[in-house]
Amino acid sequence: MRRDWSYWLSSNRGPLIAAALFVAMFTLFVSKHPAGFSLNIVNTAANKGALLAFVAIAQTIPVLTSGLDLSVGMVFVMANCLASTLVVGRPVEAALGVLVVLVSGLLCGALNGLIVVFGRLQPIIATLATGAIYYGVALWLRPAPGGAVNEGFADFITGSLGNAVPFSIVLLAGAVLLIWIPYRRSVLGRAAFAIGSSEQAAYMSGVPVARAKFLAYVLAGLFAAIAGLLLTGLTYSGEANALLGGSYTLSSIAAVVVGGTSLFGGSGGAIGTIFGAFVLRTIGDLLFVFDLDPLWQPLFLGMVLLISVSLGSFRLLRVKRRVDLYR
């Protein structure tokens, strides 16, 4: 009989490949960087990466249920605009503001969940519509860019702990340990995987399909709002930027795929997604150290996406039964 670890390895191939790719790319980046391995560089990279990583985690959970959430980028922008008006003033007020922003993310996710689960609309179209609505709310909150964000808060969440570990990484690790892993091991979390694997079989097995799907979208809203807070910390302001929202939505899907989560649902997870997001963000950094025009970024991004998806498909070369290709 095969050993336990070989099963673990085969079920974690995607995240491991993404992690290896990130380590390779980041090592190259740091070694070519004139300043070398310094806190500043690591902190900047961490903040940029974490920003996409949170949006991408938000995307991962509905994707696991074989859904899709096209509104994550807009919830992210809306949370940014809301934070720029609420996370202001004295620390207590700012803290309350943070809470309100998180709750607003949960509410956006809940609306998506209600529409997808009880309205029985296809997630792709339902979230395309709600995404547009959330952008409208963002525009209403902040017709022009601006805001006076509590600087202490902003500097804290984008700074580093003890001048060593970027806070955004701590935040990511915290989200994984306190939200993702408990979720993954909860009945509703596993139900999300079950639904993505085969919704009908999940229903027949007595899995709480409606609740699990609903929770998946709610969590997506929460993670997108956390990303919005992080963005607010980086920019000290809010802006209803539709382009930004759209590009984060698309990048989030790319990060999910690079991180080894199947778009058909049922397999993958947030940890792979985090590495996927960091891989995508390191591309821009590599262009910088190799003195290439940043305008080339989409080209390289596309290539990395294709390569990493191909890596995931290598097993198809070993398929000896052609029928299995069409599974």
Add this chain to the structure above:
Amino acid sequence: MTPLLRLEGISKRYGGVRALAGARLECWRGRIHAVLGENGAGKSTLIKVLAGVVKPDAGTIELAGKPIVLATPAAANRAGIVSVFQELSLLPDLTVADNIGIVDPPKKWGMIDQRAQRRLAEEALARVGAADIHPLARVRDLALSRRQMVEIAKALARDPKLLILDEATSALTAADVATVFTVLRQLREEGLAIVFISHRMHEIAELADDCSVYRNGCHVATFSAGSKSPSEIIEMMIGRDVKSAFPPRPAQKSTQPPVLKVANLSWAGRLKNIDFEVRPGEVVGLGGLDGQGQRDLLLALFGALTGVGGSVAVNGKVVMLSSPRRTNLAGGGIALIPEDRKTEGLMMPMSLRDNLSFAAIDQFSRFGLIDRQAEEAAIGDMIRLLGIRADGIDGPVAALSGGNQQKVVIGKWLMTKPQIILLNDPTRGVDVGTKQELYQLLHALAEAKAAVLFYSTDYAELIGCCDRVLILYDGAIVRVLERDAMSERNIVASAHNVATIAADVPP
């Protein structure tokens, strides 16, 4: 005494189709109740009512004397009613342990306790005699018969009061069936009520205490097992007289040159030096235990495997078998009736017309345009030939009954007028009436000089239908049984490769 479960006057209509009309069923603790009937008799609907998948239009369900509503599968589970379905309800991307503990896993601090769940899975697997399945394996990677064992283990892990097995043994090997039956008898001793559906009469004779027969959505009769002969039961089921189960085979051996000649065929260590030939008009059986390479052999001949060694000659000409489409076009004329009609045989949401004509579409299309009239004529012929019962040709095949779907799968390939027909266990999960028709069809195909290679897990079928049976063991042909040597005893002995094992493996 009250029965554990009583269904009374259950009716259900799907649109204009009556699936159940006042059906009833009583299940008692410590008894195994066999539910019999042709496909379309309402068995599946009745079971779905019990499982909480289908809500009946009328009727009452009583559990231990108290009325109960089974609104969802989860509600039925809570009431202690657990079903093992013919169409597997496993989650392919999840591990075996996750599948077994899917609904009510052991928990620690609100989270699933992976260790405890794994122990639970190991116990459940060991209980059904499937300890060879690793609890961390993904279900997707398991063979069909192993998946079905997982399904049964999963059901038992829920500690049911009433266990429903709907064709749950259809994909199992004979050895697995024996272990499962032992477990079921033990559960009966422990006071469990069991509802058992199978198309295999000998399984019912072996296992059941009570039998209920259904026809056209109505309850026909309930009697204690053994009080009626199999032919009486079959008569009740189909409402007509059945003659002998298998049409007689012509006594003469075919002397024409072989249409299919396979030499030294090998593949990936799973098929080893396979040699045989099939003449026109011959039905050659593939036998042996499940999973000894029979399916792979059929796939290899169909061109669905890569890296196949050896040679395959059709009409004396060596052919390259590189894909099902090429196989079909190269003048080889090889058709494969696949095992799993839902995924490999049919496009469920598409119409009967599309499904029947896809494989043969070149015959009635010109410059990429389909000649609808020619198509319809060909389809009409096929529907008549196979006796497919359907409401017009433009409805989805998903709406047909299982037996009729299987006929569509076969018809689709007959449309291509193949010289060589490969059948992969075509009668699995098919009712007695349809089985009969399939045997007749097999007979007719052989008469029309097609070469038929027929894999079946049912020994009686091989004996009844074939001119010759090749017994496979571990990817090699270990024995060829000719007409007179074909007996259940010989097949079973050869299938287990008894002599060879005794000689080769020291104790």
